[in-house]
Amino acid sequence: MQRGLFINGEEKPAKETYTLYHPHTEEKLADIAESSKDNMAEAISSADKAFKDMKALTSKQRADILFKAADRLTERQEEAAEIISKEASKPIKAARGEVNRTVQTLQFSGEEAKRLNGEYLSLDAAEGGAGRDAFTMNEPLGVIGAITPFNFPLNLTTHKVGPAVAAGNTVVIKPAEQTPLSSLFLADIFTEAGLPKGAIAVIPGDGPTLGEVMNQDERVKKISFTGSPEVGKLIKSQAGLKRVTLELGSNAAMYVDNSCVDDLDNIVQKAVTGAFAYNGQVCLSTQRIYVHEDLFDSFKQAFVEKTKNVTFGDPSEESTVVSSLINKKSQQRVLDWIKEAKANGADVLTGGESAGNGVLPTVLTNVGRDEKISCNEVFGPVVLINKVKDAQDAIDNMNDSRYGLNAGVFSNNLRQAMKMGHELEVGQVLINDVPTLRFDHMPYGGVKDSGYGREGVKYAIDEMTELKMISINYEG
Incomplete structure (x- = not known):
């Protein structure tokens, strides 16, 4: 089996590949795309162009896509569990548990897509503010870069993709080298659910090489990373003014x-x-x-x-x-x-x-x-x-x-x-x-070397949106 990279709504072959093996049996699972820097740049470009379509979707349309993705995953849950079990050497019962949690994460994301509400501000509370009303709204950032780990290759990826879609963003996924199949499967699920073409990309390959492109491209507005503290610190040092969420290590x-x-x-x-x-x-x-x-x-x-x-x-x-x-x-x-x-x-x-x-x-x-x-x-x-x-x-x-x-x-x-x-x-x-x-709906994140920022669907959405205020002077 040969698997490529997912760009602009379809899977494409790559010039170079690497071999993926089952960690327990050591059997060959697939030849996987060894994506290049150009591939990553192409994916970011495609996601940037698709952002206009994503931003134009109504809250209900985004929610419907997420609910459809949850339904489709439910229909294909055993297939998903077998993928996780093979590429991550996760016991099949635990893999099924991860799939069930992923369904919940998609459902929570769909629910939160309908709750992106701002608030009314009483500007007349300030001197000189009389005759003005104001309100806030949450607007999507744009392209979200998702760098994901091997241990929960479907659900932790969905914890980045689900909130991104709920907020109206597009997303480019750089999966862990050992577990790209789950991310490719997720891209298929979202495509079947009606996500606009180009709104999700999966670029397998070397982390440092592809991550550097993500960090340096100004069209990527936020990096969401789960992995080691050492890599997290490197990402934060390279990301500049990008928003960053880092879910790092622990010794609980x-x-x-x-x-x-x-x-x-x-x-x-x-x-x-x-x-x-x-x-x-x-x-x-x-x-x-x-x-x-x-x-x-x-x-x-x-x-x-x-x-x-x-x-x-x-x-x-x-x-x-x-x-x-x-x-x-x-x-x-x-x-x-x-x-x-x-x-x-x-x-x-x-x-x-x-x-x-x-x-x-x-x-x-x-x-x-x-x-x-x-x-x-x-x-x-x-x-x-x-x-x-x-x-x-x-x-x-x-x-x-x-x-x-x-x-x-x-x-x-x-x-x-x-x-x-x-x-x-x-x-x-x-x-x-x-x-x-x-x-999957609770706030989740650490202090010290365990991370920076919070996940959990509602809280991840907050970090994937920009707060905008609009005021109206109705007295002239």
Whole structure:
């Protein structure tokens, strides 16, 4: 199979290609377009020309396109799940879950397309403002550049495309090199739903090469990027006066208080799911767990027992929970970090070994704050469980991080839970939930090295529009 680039409403072949392999089975999936700088420039030009048509659509027309895209994706959901599972080595159940979330993201986008309302301003509140009315409106920016990651290749791309379309923008997608098929599939879905020709483009290929073109082209009005902090900082430095949203890394932490003794088994199960969902290759993956000393031994024992029941296998198998990592380089990095932590005194309670092209679900304890496995983003099926003496000790440990995306707090003490909600240095605090939680309409973004700006459909639309005010002097 050979797949090209999607420009001006159709897929076109490229002069150069690269081979896409299944991360688990290593079978060849397709020859993918290795797009050039000229291809990216052509896509931006096409999207810029299509912006006039997009801006002219009514709110209802944009909403109808998004709702039709949601319906079409629902009809083709198993096809979409199989694409995700193969190119990203995502267990098929998790892939189906991603498709379902994508349908919701499209539906939320359609709903928000009808809610782009401004407000009335009383200009006579200012001296000299009598006899004037004013109102605001949200206008689309133009071409949105979307640079997307491999781990949620359909839904995270839709989190950029859906709000862009809802607001009346056009969008050019640069998908992760390992997962271009999902973006090409999404372009097909939107085309079938009636999106104007040229309003969406997919340009696969080398990130630094194509991203530089996006950053430098003045017709691109905003860059929305999900990926590593290092690349995010580079994009921000290159983007100039463009708007930028950066969804970056995390090493999400959670705390379990001693007031949760009666619900411990349920919390453990949630934490195991949060730690190992999609091989830990989730920005919100539960990576650091801090447990009150009164519950530590019980929590640790139950967590290890449940982890041993997590199935490693082929992503196409219904029973598989953890599979191969996205590439062998990631596998080796995770194993090296585990080995380094162990050499420095950490205890490996289960796992810590390779399997296929992945890593078995791994639980560590007694991990020092300075270990890579603690202070960096593992992006693999690894979690640490450390003992703390109280909530303040947990806050100190949880905040001792360059990242700040999500945090989870389990406590039946309302005052304590709210104190942690205020003091934790993250974008979202989930009380009585694991940090590996996101609903597609909630605000989502981080502080520190976890990012800049917010996603979540309504909030992404705000960042993809320009606020304009119009006033009327009715007294002359």
